[in-house]
Structures are given as C-alpha cells and as structure tokens.
Amino acid sequence: MRGPTARAQVSASAIDVRGLRKSYGAHEVVGGIDIEVGEGEIFAFLGPNGAGKTTTVEILEGYRSRNAGEVSVLGEDPAAAGQSWRSRIGLVLQSCTMPAELTVRELVELYAGYYRHPRSSAETIELVGLAEKRDARTTQLSGGQLRRLDVALALIGDPELVFLDEPTTGFDPSARHHAWEVISDLRELGKTIFLTTHYMDEAEALADRVAVIAAGEIVAEGTPETLGGRDHARTDVSFTLSSATTVAELPGELAAAAQLREDGRVHVTALEPARALHTLTGWALEHREQLGDLSVSRPTLEDVYLQLIDANEHPQ
C-alpha cells in the first residue's frame, strides 16, 4: 500500500526541495531550505536582493549547481536533467533583450521548433496580447511588450511548469495588471507557476502560496492571507481629530490604546475592532467629531513582509 500512495504524493508536487544549501566560497547564500510547490499551484517566492532568491531559482532551473540537499523539479534533479525535462518547463528570466533582427512571429516560431509538441504560435502570440505586433521587429516593442514576448517564448513549448523571475519589474500599473491577467490565464491552463517578485500586491493578486527567504533561510510560508500570522494580527483603527480635540479626551478604553503618530493620525490597535468602533463612533457623535478619514485595516502583506525582513536583519 505504501508504494502507490508515496508515488501519488510525489507526482502531486511539481517542486520538492529538501535541505538545499549553496555556498560561494566561505559565504553561504542558501542555508538549508525546504520548498514544496503543488501541481497547478501559483507559488510566489519573496525576498530582498541578496537573500538567496535568484540562486535558489537558478538551481531549480538547472543553471546552477548546489552544495547539498535534495531537489526534485517535475520528478527530476535539475542538475542532471536532459532535453525531455527542459521541454516540460518554461523560463522567463530577469533580463529580456531580444534578437533585434527578428519579428515577434519569427522568434516565436523559431522557439516553437525547439519543442516536440509546441503550442500554436499564433495562439500563443494572441494569449500574451501581441497579435497586433506579430510582424514588428522586437526593437519596435515597448518594455512591457518585450516582457510579454518573453512569456510567449516560455509558453510556446506548452510547459507544465513556468518560472517567472520578476516578470513585471519596470512595468507601469496598467501593463502590470495586463500581465497579471496573462498569468491568471496560465492558472486556467493548469500550469504550475513559480513566481519571484518584489511587489507584494502582485503576490497577493496571483499567488496561492508564498514563502519569504531572508539571508538564505525561509522565514515564513503560507497563503498571502495568513503569512506571518497576518490573519491573527490586531486591527489598526486610525482617524484624525479636529484641532481642538486631544487624544486624552477619547473614552478611557480607547485613550489607553491610542497613539498620535507622525502622520498626524490617531492609531488605535484593537483586539476587538467592533467594540472599539462602537465606542469610538458613539463618542464621536456626542462630540461632533466627523472622523471623515476613518480607516480600519489589517496589516498588508507588505507590512508583514517588511516586519519579517526587519526582524531577520535586526534579531532581538
């Protein structure tokens, strides 16, 4: 019974990393990390520059060797995998210079020829929204369009797993949202996606699961909603008081937890937000405070991320 069950588990994870270590000389860049990415999952790998993020991704992609640990990507060791494995993965690397002498269609068709069962070139160009530019030389494309061409080249072989290394860095907001749609479409196609990004809103919009690497260690892992205990974090209630009113005039239980911060707003950290709001608004009606900019928020993914990185850099 154990055999088939174990195999089913293995085949359900697209990436399985155990105790991965990598050093350059005496400097350890990746210090024994574990990563597991399920099939069909969008996994976001976050971390500051120099945390070991790119090194880890390049080990998974088969570009770099490792010092220790087990790495399985689509059931094979990337360090030893051959052409058939390469045909099952798609890569969007950080740099995106394209051959200046070729058109979009020529380049996509060139790459299609590398694979045994490629997707249709026309459809793939359409999928990334470059149909109108298909006969344009790559030099005539904007930065965002080049990146989408990059995505088209990663998808042309119809891969099971796609690595997207900072796919929207340098994009304007509308290009970023368009790219997110393309990536969400990939989820619909059943692809597994390993995404690295500096943008927390990107991870939040796309990822099923995120992991944060700092100084070569995984410091947190979970869904974007629960990362770093975000779901249990206290709620921040903040507002501005009219100039005549001081924090001390707030009802006792609020005044104790209230803090006037540099932004000129009063922040109340609330364990029970409903009760705090009830007290606050009752008091405000009585004292004719408008609370026009009242805001109630949980820490954003970015807040949690910055805390994690900060705690790692300045351990207590």
Next chain:
Amino acid sequence: MSGVELFAHQFRSDLVRFWRNPQSRYFTILLPIVFLVIFAAIFKGTTIVDGRRIDITTFYVPGIMTLGIISAAFVNLTQAIVTQRENGEFKRLRGTPLPAGIVIGSRALVGVVVAVAMSALLLLIGRLAYDVRLPQTTMVGLVIAVVVGAAAFSCISFAVATRIAAADTAPAATNLTVLPLYFISGVFVPEGQIPKFLRGVATVFPIHHLSRALLRPITDTHGLGIAGTDLLIVGAWGVAALLFAARTFQWSPRAE
C-alpha cells in the same frame, strides 16, 4: 524535428539575422569589396611573390579574401557570440531543449558559409574587373584553404569571445588584433616589402599562413595548389582554440 532538421531550422534563423544586421552587412560584405577596389585603384603594376613576378591585382584578390574570411568567421562571429551571451540569449536557449551543439554549430556555420560566399564573390570580382586568372587544378587547394581558414577562425572566435567581457568592446578587441597583422602578414602589403623582423612576428600568427595558403592556388599554374605546412599551422591554431573554448566557454552573461 530530427537533429538535421533542427539544425537547419536554427541555421536559417541565424543566417537571416546575419543578413538583417546592418553592421554585419557593411563590415563583412561591403568592406572587403571596397578594400579590393581601393587597393587595385591605388597600386598598379607588378610585384614579386616567392621569386615570381605577378600582377598586383593577382596579389590582392587572395589578400582581400583573407580579410573577408577573417571578417566573417572571426570579427563578426566574435561580436555575435559576445552579444548573444551578454544579452542573455544563450542562457535562455540553454533553458530550452535545443542542444548546445546546435546553438554553437549553427552560429559557426553562418561564419563559414559567409566566408566561403565572400571568397567566391571576391574571386569573381577579380576575374571580371581585374582579369585575375581563375584557378584550374589549383581550385582544390583554394577551396581547402578557404574552408580550413574559416573553420579555424570560427574556433578562434569562440576562444577569444570567452576573454571579452562586454559586447561593446568586441569589435575593438578583434580589430585591434587583426588590423596590424593584416599589414605585416602579406594581406595589404606584399611580403617582399615588409621588414624581416615584422615578417618573423607575423609567421607566429595564423593570418600570415592563411594568406599564403590562399595566394598559392592563385599563383600556381599547375598541381593542386595546396600549401600543406601553412594549412597545418592554421588548423593547429583552430584546434588549440577549440580546446581552450571548450574549457572556458560561458553561456551566462559575465555580470552574473
């Protein structure tokens, strides 16, 4: 696709890219032709090569063929290799199932094919414009010299490319090496007019030997026109360069 079809698929694209690149067109195709026309217009009369008196144009056709072969299979190829490495294209290709041998082989073959085409074109211009005799039996030696020269300089390209860090500096690095050598290797100036010391320096490098191997089939009227020793030296440079390149070749940009 079979291996051969895949090679043809990649080669077609690499050749199109060569042709569409203005720098390739001007420096590799136009420049040697312009040089031949200018040298033939400036220098008149005859010169003595290996004790034999020949028309100066007969000297310049194989001389500029040397330049054409080296432009295509070395200067241009080195530029292409460094550019493709530095802009991440090689790295991206290594992430596809395309075999590494096809990436390298196709690029090298573009250099060799252009070198052969340029040699034929220069020979034809020499025949039509300057009445330079086409080789008969010695055509064998000429074809061998062109192919060995182009192949050897392709190998040297892959070796030299590993020593060049940025695409910007590739043309400077290659031209700084070959231009002075053209002057002392009997490409621009007949050997008899070059001081003995400089001629000695030139014999160390493959350009001198390639130019001799190309000159011989043009001046010889019988036999196969094969300059065996010169071809062996050119070939040895190629093999040594290939061994060096195999040990030091990089797919990823230098910056990483």
